[in-house]
Amino acid sequence: MAKQKFYVVWEGVTPGVYTSWTDCQLQIKGYEGAKYKSFDTREEAERAISSSPYAYIGKNAKKKTQTPTTDPSSVLDNSLSVDAACSGNPGPMEYRGVHVASQQEIFRFGPMKGTNNIGEFLAIVHGLALLKQKKFDMPIYSDSMIAISWVRQKKCKTKLPRTAETEELFLLIERAEKWLKSNTYSTRILKWETKEWGEIPADFGRK
Numbered sequence: 001m002a003k004q005k006f007y008v009v010w011e012g013v014t015p016g017v018y019t020s021w022t023d024c025q026l027q028i029k030g031y032e033g034a035k036y037k038s039f040d041t042r043e044e045a046e047r048a049i050s051s052s053p054y055a056y057i058g059k060n061a062k063k064k065t066q067t068p069t070t071d072p073s074s075v076l077d078n079s080l081s082v083d084a085a086c087s088g089n090p091g092p093m094e095y096r097g098v099h100v101a102s103q104q105e106i107f108r109f110g111p112m113k114g115t116n117n118i119g120e121f122l123a124i125v126h127g128l129a130l131l132k133q134k135k136f137d138m139p140i141y142s143d144s145m146i147a148i149s150w151v152r153q154k155k156c157k158t159k160l161p162r163t164a165e166t167e168e169l170f171l172l173i174e175r176a177e178k179w180l181k182s183n184t185y186s187t188r189i190l191k192w193e194t195k196e197w198g199e200i201p202a203d204f205g206r207k
Helices: 021-028 042-049 116-134 145-153 167-182
Strands: 006-011 016-018 035-039 080-086 091-099 105-114 140-142 189-191
Touching (some): 016 021, 035 042, 105 167, 116 167
Parallel strands (some): 080 140
Antiparallel strands (some): 006 035, 080 091
């Protein structure tokens, strides 16, 4: 069972603490300058809502034990975010791509039996192929370091057994791997820092 998250909205339609990503989204979607962040406990969230958002987001955020790879203020609006969702692991898997600035869904695939990591991998490759085809110059954000690593290695290193039930999925994986090996691209693949920025825009909101 997924761990409970608490979402603080400092600036949005109705500021406050929310217990679901869907409720949080309703407060921030389309709200210019929205400020929000997820926390692991209600205590942290209640403490944060009574403090300045800049203590938790932006350049002056309290330093964490792990330094994020990019500064929260440098999130590129003209970018594509990708994410996957899986009910069980393995289970019905789907993925999608969402434009960060407009929140518009660009593509969606599934459901098909698979794993979350496979979905994250296929989502990145789908995004790469689409951007190259359309000649769009924008980076891709993914919150999965595993998937990003697989794309860089041009190999989906899943341990999911190849069976009659998963054969169609493995054909898609082979197609994606073939695309990576036979195409060059200049698209940057960037890590989405969920702890710093909240859930990735392509998130399915099923936490």
